[in-house]
Amino acid sequence: MKYRRIDQDTIQCIVTGDDMNERGLTMGDIFERSERAEGFLRELIEEAHEEVGYDLTGPSIAMQITPVQDDGMIITITNEKSTGLLSFLEHMRDVMAALAGGQLTGEEHDFSGSATGEAPRYYEETPANTDQPEDVRVFEFTSMSDVLEFARDGFVAGQVKSVFGTADDRYYLVVTKNRCSWKNFNKLSAKAFDYANVITDVRGKLIYLNEHGEGIIESGALTALKKIAQGK
Numbered sequence: 001m002k003y004r005r006i007d008q009d010t011i012q013c014i015v016t017g018d019d020m021n022e023r024g025l026t027m028g029d030i031f032e033r034s035e036r037a038e039g040f041l042r043e044l045i046e047e048a049h050e051e052v053g054y055d056l057t058g059p060s061i062a063m064q065i066t067p068v069q070d071d072g073m074i075i076t077i078t079n080e081k082s083t084g085l086l087s088f089l090e091h092m093r094d095v096m097a098a099l100a101g102g103q104l105t106g107e108e109h110d111f112s113g114s115a116t117g118e119a120p121r122y123y124e125e126t127p128a129n130t131d132q133p134e135d136v137r138v139f140e141f142t143s144m145s146d147v148l149e150f151a152r153d154g155f156v157a158g159q160v161k162s163v164f165g166t167a168d169d170r171y172y173l174v175v176t177k178n179r180c181s182w183k184n185f186n187k188l189s190a191k192a193f194d195y196a197n198v199i200t201d202v203r204g205k206l207i208y209l210n211e212h213g214e215g216i217i218e219s220g221a222l223t224a225l226k227k228i229a230q231g232k
Contacts (some may be wrong), residue, residue, distance in 0.1 A: 101127070139172070140199055
C-alpha cells in the first residue's frame with residue numbers, strides 16, 4: 001500500500017488488487033463489514049502512522065473509497081468529530097455501493113469557455129446518473145512545479161485525453177482513459193499520488209470546476225505540459 005498525507009487531518013492510501021490478495025481480502029468483505037475488513041482498516045491506520053506520521057486526534061474518522069480497476073481502491077481518511085471507527089466501517093458498504101459501477105463517459109472535459117463567453121464545461125450532469133465515472137481521474141496540485149514534475153516523462157500522454165486548468169489557487173488535471181490500458185491508467189493514478197491529491201468525488205469536482213474553473217490548456221494537456229517541463 002502507498003500513503004500520502006493531504007493535510008494535518010487527511011491522508012490517502014492506494015490499495016492495489018495485489019494488496020487485497022495478500023491479505024485474503026475481497027470487496028465482499030468490505031461490503032459485509034467483516035472482521036477482515038475491520039482488521040484491514042486498523043492495519044491501514046497503523047501503517048499510515050509509520051509511513052507518514054498520521055495520528056487519530058480523536059475518536060472519530062470519516063472515509064471515502066474510490067474503486068479502481070484490478071480490484072484496487074483509493075481510500076481517503078479524515079479526522080472528524082461526527083463519525084466513529086465503528087460507524088466508519090458500517091458506512092463502507094453504502095460508500096462502495098454509491099461509487100461502484102460508474103458509467104464510462106469516454107468524453108473530453110473542457111475547462112475553457114467558448115468564444116461567446118459561456119461558462120466552461122467539464123462534465124454534463126445527468127440527474128439520473130450519480131455513479132462516479134471510472135474512466136476519469138482528477139488530480140489536484142498545489143503548485144505548478146508539482147504539475148511539471150508529474151508531467152515530465154509524459155507517461156501515457158498520447159493515449160489519454162487531458163485538460164488542465166485552475167480554481168481556488170489550485171491546479172487541476174482532468175484525465176480521461178481514452179485509448180490507455182486500465183493497467184497504465186491506474187499506474188498514472190499511482191504516479192500522481194506522489195505529486196497531487198487524487199480526487200475521490202470525481203463527479204462532484206467536475207461539476208464544481210464547470211462553475212468555478214478557469215481553463216489553461218483545453219486539450220492534450222499532458223502532452224503540452226511534458227513539452228513545457230522538458231523545455232521543448
